[in-house]
Structure formats: structure tokens, C-alpha cells
Amino acid sequence: MDRWAGKVAVVTGASAGIGAAIAESLVEAGVQVVGLARRLERLEALAASLKGTPGKLYPRQCDVRKEEELLDAFKWVKAELGGVDILVNNAGIGKHKKIIEDDVDSFRSILEVNVLAMAIGIREAVASMKSRNVEGYIININSVLGHASSPRTNYPTSIYAPSKYAVTSLTETVRQELAVDPQNKIKITSISPGLVKTEITAGIPNVDKIFETVPYLEPKNIAEAILYVLGTRSAVQVTELTIYPAAKRLQNNHKNIQTIIRIEDENSFTRDCLGTLKINGEVYTNKTKQGHESLIREGHDRDLGECKNRSHDVENSRRSSCSGTKIRKTFQEVRRVVTKHMVTFKNRRVMDRWAGKIAVVTGASAGIGAAIAESLVEAGVQVVGLARRLEKLEALTASLKGTPGKLYPRKCDVRKEEELLDAFKWVKAEFGGVDILVNNAGISNSKKIIDDNVDSFRGILEVNVLAMAIATREAIASMKSRDVEGHIVNINSIRGHPGSPNPNFPTSMYIPSKFAVTAMTETVRQELAADSNNKIRITSISPGFTKTDIVQASNVPNADNFFESIPHLDAKDIANATLYVLGARNIVQVTELTIRPIGQLLD
Structure with missing residues (x-):
């Protein structure tokens, strides 16, 4: 998040729920946030609670249904702060009525808040970003109801679901409009949560009892997702991130886990001395070992993701156990380095709980698989x-x-069932079982389906679909037999979702096989969700063009020069996405993460 420190964000619906959580997280990350909402008193109370944090919250009363108020807000941002760098379109409303029983005023309100205000905000934000030629980011808070799923008829929401389908289309349309400009620096993302405990659910009868019996997300889980997408490198664009609550709200089991924050600057502390920092009442020590410094938290009773560590809370920093030795750097510089790493991992679970656990990664010898394994x-x-x-x-x-x-x-050829099964047997015998499975192995062919042969069809389906199904079955059996928390990550593709295949880049049965991966991921998710004691999560990560050797292996013409002329991701970007979904709190299930290089137009 370093590159966003000091930048200006506009967050709509910022007075409560998801919007307030997002505003708080951004301010704590050093962003200057303009919070828009009708309830000014709530915004002012939130702003007061954030005094002393690296950023600042500017409360501004605004009813996004009223075009003139929304436009005035953007004019104010330009006049006072120079323009907007981040726009979070969070404001949204619903109504607990069936469409066939609701009234026109309700229809109009939902469309004006959920769709029209979003479109206006996007237009104004993009104009501001382009006029200053700056890197910008637009994040639309969508919903799982904005995608191909059946709204629950016992919880009607009027035209909320149709409005969210419009948000899905709006996001992709704007992405394509921006992508045609080769100089574009603006990214756009749809974040689609499942059930979140916020005020928007207040109209549902017996809502408190519902939250006692069904899994749900917290607003901070959505804020964590926003920090992740904003933190991706400039060339990476997460276009869709879908988050469901996990079937079971697992208990934190991180006691006695040592959280380490690496210090990048080797000279932050004098060598061979023990420095201490006190942050929010928790003591961090600097222990030097072979010239490598780290801050280690004393007490280890909470994981770092649960601690709201803020740079302004650091005190008594200049203590040292080495008499007569002073810290070379000023405290402010040390604090900057520490804060950088705290912000990176703040409000989300780090990978601590997976330390020492067993992962199986298929196709791990090169490309995405090697990057994930590493x-x-x-x-x-x-x-x-x-x-x-x-x-x-x-x-x-x-x-x-x-x-x-x-x-x-x-060594394992996943096309050979016996080799794949033997691999899982070996894992069980040597380690007790598997905790993480990354189904990464995949192949393609640069031929049209109508020109390809049966052996090619069979090979693609056996690697991309059949091996994934077998491995998923075996991994889940291992996880269930030991009653452990587990995670399945399926490396999918943007070509596994509805869109327009690039006619200049035929891939035989690759696209149908990836559609099968999309369906398999959701089918297994639903199979697991039926068990109220389930501890296993499953995620589809769908990258756009990624620079790997699958292009050469697929016999693409001019393969060596293929990536010189098109936007592309690096394998490390997919590995980072994998760490994000694994590191999400265990009540959070990222079901779909779609990631493209900025500027990619055709799929």
C-alpha cells in the first residue's frame, strides 16, 4: 500500500458497515479519505476516532441519489485535495420485498443508489485521474447476487439482485473502455461478498436469529479484500473477487505462534543490540542474528491480523539493552519501516497458521506452479x-x-491415475496427510477444435479436469479424516468464464476444460457447504495472460515473441493471489479471484 500513502480516496456510504470499515482501513494505511454519506454525525464520529492515524478522514454529507450533491462532492475534492486517486463505490440499498409486490419508488431508489450513482462516480473519478495522468483505482462493491446464482426466494430483495447484475456489467464495460487506451493507468475491480452483517440486512424479519444460524462475513473482511487489490503491483488488475463466508466459523488457533515482521533496512538498529518497540501496549523486540534484523512480538496470544497496530501508538521506542549504544536511525525512520509491514498485513490473517502444514502443488516444476511452490x-x-x-x-x-x-x-504425471494416487499415499505415509492442494497442472494446444485430434482432446481433459477431480477428492478425504482446516486452490483461467474467446488465439479444448473447472469449483463448494462442520475452503483463481512456458508447450506460432506485444501477468502475481486467499481469515472463503494484466482487452 506504500504507493497510495498520501493519495486521495472517495468512499461512498462511508458512515457505517462496509463503507466505514473500508474508510478506517484506508486511513490507517495512510490514505486521505473523503467519506460520503447522508449521516454526517456518524462520519464525524468515525473521523474523530481515527485522529492520529497516518491518514485522515474528511467527512462530507452527501446523498448519492441527488446528482448535484454527488457532483459537488467531486468538485470539493478537486478544489481542496487536487483530485481523486481511489474511488470505492460502496453505497447500496435493498428492500425486503418481492419484485412483483414492490412499488415504483422503491425500484427507482435502488437503481439510483446502486447503479446510477455508481456510474456518475466512475465517470467523475476517471475524468479526474485522466486529467492529472495519475495511477487510479476504482472498486465497486458488488454482491454474489450480481452473478449467475439463484436469489433465495425466502429472502426477497426487490430489484437488488438485478441492480447488482448491472454492477457486474458496468465494471466489465468500463474495464474494456479503459483497456483500449494503451496509456491507461486506471484499474477497476468488482468485489462481490456473500452475506455480510451490516445495517442493510436490518429489514429482514428475525435477522438476529438468522445470523445465529448461518455463516456470514464481517465488514472488515471486505476491507481486507480492498487492501489486497490496492496492494497488487501496477500491472496487475484483479477484475473480480468473490467472497463467501466459510461454512463454519472456525476458532482462532494461533496461540504461541511467533509473528515476525522483517525489517528491510539492515541499519534500522545497531547490530548486536536488543531494541524494543511498544505498540498498543504490546512489546516488540529487535533481535539481531547473523546481520538479519526482525521485530518479534512478545506475548503471541493474538495473530497480527487481529491487532490494530498504528504507527502513532508507538512509544518508548528508543530503549536499548546495549548500554551506551544508540539506534543509528531516527525513530521516525524505524517506525516507517515497521508501519509499512504492519499495514501490509493488518486486518487480515497472515500465513502463520499454515506454517509447518503440508501442501501439494501439481505442475510445480515451472511457471505458475513453481512460483506458488516457492x-x-x-x-x-x-x-x-x-x-x-x-x-x-x-x-x-x-x-x-x-x-x-x-x-x-x-515425479508424477497427473494424466496417470495410479501415479497421482501413489503421490497422495506417499504424502499420507510420510506426513500424515495434505492440508493445502493447489491444482495448477494444465495444458493447451494452439489449434481450433474443428482441426484438432482426439488424443489432444483427451490429453487436455485428463490433465485440466480429470486429474483435478481426482486430486480434489483425495485431498478432501485426507482433510476430513483428520478433521483439519484445509484449502483447495484451483488455478483456472479468465477463459473459464463467459466472455469472447480471442479468435486469433485458438486453444482447442482448453476453454471448455476451464469452464469445467469453474463448475467443478462451485459444485465442490456447495457439496462442502452442506456440512455444517466443514472446515475446508475452495477457491478458483482465474488469471489472464500470464508469462509461462505453456505458450511454447502449446506450439503457439512465434511463441518466443508472444509476450512482447501484449499486456501480461507474471507467475509471481498468481502466487501472491494464492497467498492472499490462503491468508484470509478462516471465516472468509474467496470463491473466485479473477486477475488480468491492466490493458488486456480480449480474453
Whole structure:
């Protein structure tokens, strides 16, 4: 989030619920936030509670239904702060009535708040960003009801679901409008939560009892998602992030886990001394070992994601156990480094709970699979990497020596059922079972379906679909038999979702196979959700063009020069997305994360 520090964000509906949580998180990350809402007194109370944080909240009364008030707000931002860099379209309303029984005023209000105000806000924000030629970000708070799912008829919401379908289309339409400009620096994301405990549910009869019996998200979970998408590198655009509550609200089990925050500046503290920082009453110590400094929290009774550590709370920082030795850098510089890392992981669960756990990653010898395996090992996970090319796995293993986790290379052709099953048997025998499965292995072919052969069809389906189904079945059986928290991550593709396939880039059965992955992920999610004691989550990550060797392997013409002329992601971007979904709180299930390179137009 460093590049957004000092920048200006506009958040609509910022007085309560999701909007207030987003505003708070952004201010704590150093952003200057203009909060818009009708209830000025609530905004002012929130602003007062955030005094002393790195950023600032500017409360401004605004009814987004009234065009002139919304336009005046953007004029004020331009006059007072220079313009907007981040827009979070959060304001939304619904009504607990069936469409066939609701009135026109209700229809009009829902459309004006949920769709029209969003369109106006986007237009004004994009104009501000373009006029100053700055990097910008627009985030639309959507809903799972804005996608292909059946609204629950026992909880009618009038035209709320249709309005959210409009938000889905609005987001993608604007993305494409921006993508045609090769100089575009503006990104746009739809975040689609499931049931969130906010005031918008107040009209539902017996709502308190409902929240006692069904899984739900908290507003801060959505704020965490926003920090993630804003924190992606400039070339990466998360276009859709869908979040459901997990079927079971798991208890935190992080006691006695040591949280470490790395210090980037080796000279932040004098070597061979023990410095301490006190933050929100919690003591952090700097212990030097072989020239590598880290801050280690004393007390380890809460994970870092639960602590609201703010830079202004740091006190008594200049104490040192080394008599006569002074900290070389000023406290403000030390605090800056510490705050940077706290903000990065604040309000979301870090990877601590997966340290020492067992992950299986298919297709781990190169590309996305290798990047994911490397990131997991560096996070302390014990990773079993499966691939046909054992020598590449062994080379990757050697490069990761000395990291917190370990990579175990195992030769496996996932097309061969017996090899895949043997791999899971080996994991059980050696480690007790699997806790994380990353279904990454995938192949393609640069031929049209009407020109390709049966062996190619079979190969794509066996690797991309059948092997995934087998591995998912085996992993879930392992997780359930040990009654452990588990996570399945399916590496999908944007071509596994409705859109226009690029006619200049045929891929045989690859697209149908990825549609099958989309359906499989949702089917398994629903199968797991039927069990109230379920602890297993499943996620589809759907990247756009990613620079990997699948292009060469698919016999694409001019493969070596393929990525020179088109926007693309790096494998590390997908690994970062994987760490995000694994690191989300265990009540949060990211069901779909769609990620494109900024500027990608055709799928």
C-alpha cells in the first residue's frame, strides 16, 4: 500500500458497515479519505476516532441519489485535495420485498443508489485521474447476487439482485473502455461478498436469529479484500473477487505462534543490540542474528491480523539493552519501516497458521506452479511438488534451501491415475496427510477444435479436469479424516468464464476444460457447504495472460515473441493471489479471484 500513502480516496456510504470499515482501513494505511454519506454525525464520529492515524478522514454529507450533491462532492475534492486517486463505490440499498409486490419508488431508489450513482462516480473519478495522468483505482462493491446464482426466494430483495447484475456489467464495460487506451493507468475491480452483517440486512424479519444460524462475513473482511487489490503491483488488475463466508466459523488457533515482521533496512538498529518497540501496549523486540534484523512480538496470544497496530501508538521506542549504544536511525525512520509491514498485513490473517502444514502443488516444476511452490515454502509450508520433470523440481528444491519451509520433489504425471494416487499415499505415509492442494497442472494446444485430434482432446481433459477431480477428492478425504482446516486452490483461467474467446488465439479444448473447472469449483463448494462442520475452503483463481512456458508447450506460432506485444501477468502475481486467499481469515472463503494484466482487452 506504500504507493497510495498520501493519495486521495472517495468512499461512498462511508458512515457505517462496509463503507466505514473500508474508510478506517484506508486511513490507517495512510490514505486521505473523503467519506460520503447522508449521516454526517456518524462520519464525524468515525473521523474523530481515527485522529492520529497516518491518514485522515474528511467527512462530507452527501446523498448519492441527488446528482448535484454527488457532483459537488467531486468538485470539493478537486478544489481542496487536487483530485481523486481511489474511488470505492460502496453505497447500496435493498428492500425486503418481492419484485412483483414492490412499488415504483422503491425500484427507482435502488437503481439510483446502486447503479446510477455508481456510474456518475466512475465517470467523475476517471475524468479526474485522466486529467492529472495519475495511477487510479476504482472498486465497486458488488454482491454474489450480481452473478449467475439463484436469489433465495425466502429472502426477497426487490430489484437488488438485478441492480447488482448491472454492477457486474458496468465494471466489465468500463474495464474494456479503459483497456483500449494503451496509456491507461486506471484499474477497476468488482468485489462481490456473500452475506455480510451490516445495517442493510436490518429489514429482514428475525435477522438476529438468522445470523445465529448461518455463516456470514464481517465488514472488515471486505476491507481486507480492498487492501489486497490496492496492494497488487501496477500491472496487475484483479477484475473480480468473490467472497463467501466459510461454512463454519472456525476458532482462532494461533496461540504461541511467533509473528515476525522483517525489517528491510539492515541499519534500522545497531547490530548486536536488543531494541524494543511498544505498540498498543504490546512489546516488540529487535533481535539481531547473523546481520538479519526482525521485530518479534512478545506475548503471541493474538495473530497480527487481529491487532490494530498504528504507527502513532508507538512509544518508548528508543530503549536499548546495549548500554551506551544508540539506534543509528531516527525513530521516525524505524517506525516507517515497521508501519509499512504492519499495514501490509493488518486486518487480515497472515500465513502463520499454515506454517509447518503440508501442501501439494501439481505442475510445480515451472511457471505458475513453481512460483506458488516457492512462495509457500518461503512462508514456512512443507510443499510436495508434483511434475513430470523431476530435474526441474530438484533444481527448484536446491534453490530454496535455508527457507522456513521445504520443497519435496516428486515425479508424477497427473494424466496417470495410479501415479497421482501413489503421490497422495506417499504424502499420507510420510506426513500424515495434505492440508493445502493447489491444482495448477494444465495444458493447451494452439489449434481450433474443428482441426484438432482426439488424443489432444483427451490429453487436455485428463490433465485440466480429470486429474483435478481426482486430486480434489483425495485431498478432501485426507482433510476430513483428520478433521483439519484445509484449502483447495484451483488455478483456472479468465477463459473459464463467459466472455469472447480471442479468435486469433485458438486453444482447442482448453476453454471448455476451464469452464469445467469453474463448475467443478462451485459444485465442490456447495457439496462442502452442506456440512455444517466443514472446515475446508475452495477457491478458483482465474488469471489472464500470464508469462509461462505453456505458450511454447502449446506450439503457439512465434511463441518466443508472444509476450512482447501484449499486456501480461507474471507467475509471481498468481502466487501472491494464492497467498492472499490462503491468508484470509478462516471465516472468509474467496470463491473466485479473477486477475488480468491492466490493458488486456480480449480474453
